[in-house]
Amino acid sequence: EAGVAQSPRYKIIEKRQSVAFWCNPISGHATLYWYQQILGQGPKLLIQFQNNGVVDDSQLPKDRFSAERLKGVDSTLKIQPAKLEDSAVYLCASSLRTASIYGAFFGQGTRLTVV
Amino acid sequence: DQQVKQNSPSLSVQEGRISILNCDYTNSMFDYFLWYKKYPAEGPTFLISISSIKDKNEDGRFTVFLNKSAKHLSLHIVPSQPGDSAVYFCAASVTSNYQLIWGAGTKLIIKP
Numbered sequence: 001e002a003g004v005a006q007s008p009r010y011k012i013i014e015k016r017q018s019v020a021f022w023c024n025p026i027s028g029h030a031t032l033y034w035y036q037q038i039l040g041q042g043p044k045l046l047i048q049f050q051n052n053g054v055v056d057d058s059q060l061p062k063d064r065f066s067a068e069r070l071k072g073v074d075s076t077l078k079i080q081p082a083k084l085e086d087s088a089v090y091l092c093a094s095s096l097r098t099a100s101i102y103g104a105f106f107g108q109g110t111r112l113t114v115v
Numbered sequence: 116d117q118q119v120k121q122n123s124p125s126l127s128v129q130e131g132r133i134s135i136l137n138c139d140y141t142n143s144m145f146d147y148f149l150w151y152k153k154y155p156a157e158g159p160t161f162l163i164s165i166s167s168i169k170d171k172n173e174d175g176r177f178t179v180f181l182n183k184s185a186k187h188l189s190l191h192i193v194p195s196q197p198g199d200s201a202v203y204f205c206a207a208s209v210t211s212n213y214q215l216i217w218g219a220g221t222k223l224i225i226k227p
Binding site: 004040041042043044046050056091093094102103104105106107109 | 119125130149151156157159160161164204206214215217219220
């Protein structure tokens, strides 16, 4: 079974530039999550999709971050414009049911460095 | 306000001995707790979970204990193996709102 795919693995951009991350979840997983993990901290949920609808985006900085999940499969996360404090690993995860109980499967993440 | 705390940034244990990783939480509404394991340059992988209606859950070498009155849970690994060297995250959730709240992680080092 293929895992959660993310690209790119690494990205370095200057502040005020734009960047986009892509995620392909495990086939059949209806729930998709984007997390931000700053060095030395645990992952923080940015947005959660159920199929192509948003379940929770309460911690997404909507003035600069946006995410979409077209046709309930692939998802993209965009930052525009980027700030220095956005430097982090961005993790995508998917699950069959709510990850609260059964756990979620994570991709390898995209390490973003904003300079 | 950190709702889930892992107070030990790192832990070193001899191979073959028991590893005990601890986690404290503040929100009494949490009803599920999970442990994840993370190797460098990889995403976290789900290890084991426990419902708040239980006080123990076991899966092979891994056992999670929950003490609701103390708002404390622990992960026991017996016996510890070199492949267990990783960062371990504790996470907690209120299932009705889906969100998982994560601790900062504990880096476990298994010494030969």
